Amino acid sequence: MKRAGLVVAAWGAVLILHSIVLFIWVGVAYSSMLLLASGLASVVAGLAVAWRASSPRRRALADVSLPAVLLALGVFTASGGLVAGRWLTVLGAGIMVVAAAGLIRESLAMRREARG
Amino acid sequence: MTVAVLPGRGVIGWAAAADHKVVALRLTVAAAIFMLAGGAMALVMRAELAQPGLQVTSTETYNELFTTHGSSMIYLVMIPLALALGAYLVPLQIGAADLVAPRLNLFASWLLVLGGISIYGGFLTAHGAATAGWTEFLPLSDDTFSPGPGTDMWVAGVGLANLAEILLAGTILLTILTRRAPGMTMLRLPVFTWATLVTCLLTVFGFPALEVALGLIVAARHFGAEVNPVAYLHLFWFFGHPAVYVMFFPFLGAVAEVVQVFSGRRLVGYNALVLALLGFATGSMTVWAHHMFTTGQVPNEYFAITSTSLLVFAGIEYFDMTATMWRGVVRMALPMLFAIAFLAQFVIGGVTGVITASPVLDYHLNDSYFVVGHFHYTLFAGSMFALFAGVYYWFPKVTGRFLGDRMGRVHFWLLVLGTNLTFFPMFVLGYLGMTRRVADYPDQPGLDWLNLISSAGAAVTGVAMLVFLWNVLVSLTGGEPAGDDPWGGHTLEWATTSPPPRHNFDSLPPVRSFAPLLDLREERTL
Amino acid sequence: MGGDTTRGAFDALFSAYFVVTTAAVLLVLVALAAAVLRGRRRGARRGGDPSRLEIGYVLLLSTIAVALMAVTVTTELNVDARRPAGVQVQVVASQWRWTFQTEQAGHRATTFNRLVVPRGTTIAFHIRSRDVIHSMWIPEVRFKRYAFPDRTTTYDLEFPSTGTFEGLCAQFCGLDHDRMRFTVQVVDAAGFAAWLEAHAS
Numbered sequence: 001m002k003r004a005g006l007v008v009a010a011w012g013a014v015l016i017l018h019s020i021v022l023f024i025w026v027g028v029a030y031s032s033m034l035l036l037a038s039g040l041a042s043v044v045a046g047l048a049v050a051w052r053a054s055s056p057r058r059r060a061l062a063d064v065s066l067p068a069v070l071l072a073l074g075v076f077t078a079s080g081g082l083v084a085g086r087w088l089t090v091l092g093a094g095i096m097v098v099a100a101a102g103l104i105r106e107s108l109a110m111r112r113e114a115r116g
Numbered sequence: 117m118t119v120a121v122l123p124g125r126g127v128i129g130w131a132a133a134a135d136h137k138v139v140a141l142r143l144t145v146a147a148a149i150f151m152l153a154g155g156a157m158a159l160v161m162r163a164e165l166a167q168p169g170l171q172v173t174s175t176e177t178y179n180e181l182f183t184t185h186g187s188s189m190i191y192l193v194m195i196p197l198a199l200a201l202g203a204y205l206v207p208l209q210i211g212a213a214d215l216v217a218p219r220l221n222l223f224a225s226w227l228l229v230l231g232g233i234s235i236y237g238g239f240l241t242a243h244g245a246a247t248a249g250w251t252e253f254l255p256l257s258d259d260t261f262s263p264g265p266g267t268d269m270w271v272a273g274v275g276l277a278n279l280a281e282i283l284l285a286g287t288i289l290l291t292i293l294t295r296r297a298p299g300m301t302m303l304r305l306p307v308f309t310w311a312t313l314v315t316c317l318l319t320v321f322g323f324p325a326l327e328v329a330l331g332l333i334v335a336a337r338h339f340g341a342e343v344n345p346v347a348y349l350h351l352f353w354f355f356g357h358p359a360v361y362v363m364f365f366p367f368l369g370a371v372a373e374v375v376q377v378f379s380g381r382r383l384v385g386y387n388a389l390v391l392a393l394l395g396f397a398t399g400s401m402t403v404w405a406h407h408m409f410t411t412g413q414v415p416n417e418y419f420a421i422t423s424t425s426l427l428v429f430a431g432i433e434y435f436d437m438t439a440t441m442w443r444g445v446v447r448m449a450l451p452m453l454f455a456i457a458f459l460a461q462f463v464i465g466g467v468t469g470v471i472t473a474s475p476v477l478d479y480h481l482n483d484s485y486f487v488v489g490h491f492h493y494t495l496f497a498g499s500m501f502a503l504f505a506g507v508y509y510w511f512p513k514v515t516g517r518f519l520g521d522r523m524g525r526v527h528f529w530l531l532v533l534g535t536n537l538t539f540f541p542m543f544v545l546g547y548l549g550m551t552r553r554v555a556d557y558p559d560q561p562g563l564d565w566l567n568l569i570s571s572a573g574a575a576v577t578g579v580a581m582l583v584f585l586w587n588v589l590v591s592l593t594g595g596e597p598a599g600d601d602p603w604g605g606h607t608l609e610w611a612t613t614s615p616p617p618r619h620n621f622d623s624l625p626p627v628r629s630f631a632p633l634l635d636l637r638e639e640r641t642l
Numbered sequence: 643m644g645g646d647t648t649r650g651a652f653d654a655l656f657s658a659y660f661v662v663t664t665a666a667v668l669l670v671l672v673a674l675a676a677a678v679l680r681g682r683r684r685g686a687r688r689g690g691d692p693s694r695l696e697i698g699y700v701l702l703l704s705t706i707a708v709a710l711m712a713v714t715v716t717t718e719l720n721v722d723a724r725r726p727a728g729v730q731v732q733v734v735a736s737q738w739r740w741t742f743q744t745e746q747a748g749h750r751a752t753t754f755n756r757l758v759v760p761r762g763t764t765i766a767f768h769i770r771s772r773d774v775i776h777s778m779w780i781p782e783v784r785f786k787r788y789a790f791p792d793r794t795t796t797y798d799l800e801f802p803s804t805g806t807f808e809g810l811c812a813q814f815c816g817l818d819h820d821r822m823r824f825t826v827q828v829v830d831a832a833g834f835a836a837w838l839e840a841h842a843s
Contacts, residue, residue, distance in 0.1 A: 003302075004292070004293040004294070004296075004302050005293055007293075007302060007313075007394075008289075008293070008317065011317055011394060011397065011398060012321070014398045015321075015398060015401055015402070018398070018401075018402045018422075021418070022415075022418065025415050025418050026415050026418075030346070030347055030350040030351075031350060031405060031414065031415075034325065034350060034351070034354045035401065035402065038321045038322065038325075038354075038401060041321055042317070042321050045320075045321075049290070049293050049294065061134075061135075061213060061214055061218060061618075061619070062134045062218050062219050062222075063133065063134060063135065063618070064128075064129055064132045064133055064134065065132055065134050065218075065219045065222055066128075066132050067219075068132070068134065068219040068220075068222040068223040068226075069131065069132050069222065069223070069226050071223050072223050072224075072226035072227045072230060073226070073230070075227060075230075075276065076227070076230035076231075076233075076234070076276060079234065079272040079275065079276060080234075080272070082268045082269075082271065082272050082334065082338070083265040083268045083269055083272070103219065106219070175817060175818070175820065176817060179814075179817070247816075247817075248814065248816075249814055253774075253775055253813075255773070255774050255775070255791060256774040256775065256814070256815060256816060261737075261773065261774055261816060344792065345775055345790055345791065345792060346790070384692055385692065385693070385696055388693075388696055410777060410786050410787055410788055411787075411788045411790075411795075412787055412788065412795045412797065413788075413790075413795075416718055416722070417715045417718060417719070420711065420714050420715060420718065421711050421715065424707055424710050424711050424714065425707055425711075427703065427706075427707055428700065428703045428704050428707050431699070431700070431703040432696070432699075432700060432703075434670060435696055435699055436696075438670075438673050438674060438677050439677075439692055439696075441674075441677035441678060442676070442677040442680055443692075446677070446678045448678075456674060456678065459670070459674055460670070460671055460674055463666065463667050463670045463671075464667055467663035467666055467667055468663070470659070470663060470710070471656075471659050471663060473714075474655060474659065474710070474714040474717075474718070475714065475718040475721075475722075476648070476651050476652055476655055476714070476717045476718050476721050477652060477655055477656055477659065479648065479652070479721070479784060479785045479786055479787075480652055480781065480784035480785065480786070482786065482812070483777060483779070483786065483812040483813055484779075484812065548781070549779075549781030549808060549810075551779065551810055551811070551812045551820075552812075552814075553814040553819065553820075554819065554820035555820055556820050556821075557820070558808075558823075
């Protein structure tokens with residue numbers, strides 16, 4: 001289970017190798033930096049997944065989550081500030097806070113349920 | 117071990133359901149609606165281009181249409197469908213009860229739909245929708261050259277949709293890495309799941325560059341920033357090239373599953389194919405500046421070499437699938453028809469890509485209709501056909517009913533005719549000197565009748581798609597019932613009911629290879 | 643590969659690529675047809691390890707890829723190489739017209755949407771934009787280059803045939819992008835010198 005993360009890390013390592021070739025070719029440039037950044041991120045993510053021990057614990061499966069939908073609406077509203085002005089972004093942020101509270105309440109309920 | 121809580125009912129239940137299957141179906145319905153809208157726009161564009169002169173639209177409207185057509189098909193249709201296929205099938209194929217973080221996927225699915233609404237909302241504004249293409253290069257997309265909120269709504273919409281896609285790909289990737297059934301090692305993953313894995317790698321580690329590029333547009337439009345146009349190009353294409361492979365790999369994976377099942381044998385060369393997928397994916401991340409050959413600002417030789425090398429990985433995939441058919445007994449069921457058409461047509465898109473991977477050839481062909489033909493062959497004649505192979509194959513699993521066979525064959529043959537009529541003339545048009553993103557073109561020999569043929573093809577394609585839509589609507593209620601495993605499948609999704617229950621499996625068969633059900637069947641006949 | 647001109651290089655390279663790609667497509671179609679028909683006549687075959695065939699196939703593909711890379715890179719280095727030029731053209735792209743400043747031996751002429759050049763000699767182009775990204779495409783010589791607002795890009799072109807040819811903008815640049823066209827008049831050396839003297843400012 002843990003070793004699967006190494007696939008991602010290996011993939012990232014190949015990207016880093018490619019970026020080294022680019023660094024030799026063009027030096028420090030947008031292209032070489034982009035590829036290096038992507039490769040590093042993949043290696044770190046892959047190692048992180050491989051490191052964490054898998055925990056076959058009881059999990060609660062959320063069937064329905066209204067706060068998650070509300071959070072999406074909040075982000076959407078906030079993005080409308082780009083067109084309508086800062087007030088809409090603030091409103092959206094407010095909706096997101098309410099949604100986040102709902103999500104936390106759900107998480108606590110699910111944890112209680114899973115503990116049985 | 118999972119426990120279902122917080123059950124919901126009715127429309128609210130369906131809209132707020134976190135079950136990966138419902139998440140995937142919502143995304144699919146949304147993508148289908150955006151595809152109808154984007155497809156209608158394409159038909160209007162082709163009606164305009166059928167003859168030289170402006171007959172159908174104004175130039176301004178045409179520019180809105182091609183921008184929204186491209187933006188829809190990429191951000192709102194093909195990428196979402198690619199991820200939706202994985203979201204639905206990966207937990208089933210690996211024997212899991214759901215994806216990792218179901219509420220995050222629920223959130224992402226709505227974020228994507230709302231992003232699409234934002235993009236389309238531009239049409240309702242005084243200045244109209246965005247008009248600088250699905251690419252929206254700076255400085256054209258800044259507030260001086262693209263005034264009005266339409267472009268801002270495009271930026272916000274794409275930003276949301278892209279974020280949603282990154283999140284969903286992240287959870288699918290984590291699910292593959294951490295939630296496989298006992299016995300399912302990485303080298304026993306079904307081919308479709310491997311294809312989805314590399315898709316998610318490209319999305320998670322390539323798509324964030326687009327968020328940064330969009331941030332540059334916001335900085336230019338709202339904070340007066342002077343953005344280096346070449347920096348924008350690098351960021352955009354660093355996302356944009358992996359994006360086209362995200363719109364390819366899952367559908368290739370679907371074809372691989374269909375080819376195995378309808379050849380009656382497991383894949384020939386599984387290990388080679390897995391290595392080819394991983395190699396192809398790393399390659400996909402290193403080729404992006406072939407979109408910038410004509411800028412004179414990038415090392416053309418490096419990107420020409422990396423781009424050309426991709427043909428080796430594609431060739432391995434073709435070899436393995438052809439060998440599987442060769443060594444099996446081919447059943448020409450509908451999914452297989454579409455799979456074979458995919459293989460036959462995609463290669464045309466592929467080789468025209470190898471042509472444009474050569475800078476000197478690209479100096480002429482870049483930004484011409486040759487490229488438009490190339491990417492429509494890979495994405496429509498290729499990926500879209502592969503998607504249909506997957507849809508005809510998995511529709512019985514999702515709904516418990518078959519899609520109509522006779523109507524499906526009408527759909528297939530109309531689509532083959534329409535697709536090739538529409539897109540093949542484009543190679544010639546580009547070679548002759550017709551550039552892209554033009555509402556009108558000069559009345560020159562060759563340009564007129566080739567455009568007319570292409571537009572006729574588009575009409576046929578439109579009819580084919582309507583036939584398919586009708587088939588879906590009719591089959592949802594009246595289609596022939598299908599059981600758990602109507603095709604003789606190899607992988608775990610066929611070891612549960614059609615459709616599967618909330619928690620996917622009541623029990624799992626033993627997993628000893630990438631084709632566990634085929635193993636069981638072969639054991640029984642020994 | 644091909645002549646020293648962009649047109650010659652493109653035509654030669656495209657012919658080679660056309661042959662290779664057409665052969666590849668035909669091979670794939672034949673292989674698919676054979677694979678479909680074969681299985682329907684016999685029963686399913688099991689066993690037999692195709693890995694040696696696959697390895698040979700991969701080596702063959704890689705050789706083709708390397709050959710394509712070699713011919714692509716050498717052609718590109720040749721085309722992009724700078725050569726001494728007697729004629730200099732400053733190109734300014736703007737929404738939505740082309741401004742050309744043509745110079746030879748101290749004479750300089752400015753034209754709009756019309757480029758006059760001599761046949762058969764290297765001409766140095768210096769291109770930039772006044773506003774957004776444009777792209778100067780002359781299909782006759784199989785070449786295009788982006789025009790950026792923040793930098794000047796230089797490249798050489800040679801026009802092997804006299805005549806009047808099309809030029810157009812190949813990078814979407816706003817409302818009248820599709821009308822941003824120009825004509826290219828290629829004349830012989832004497833005719834060009836005469837034209838330049840007559841139009842010089």
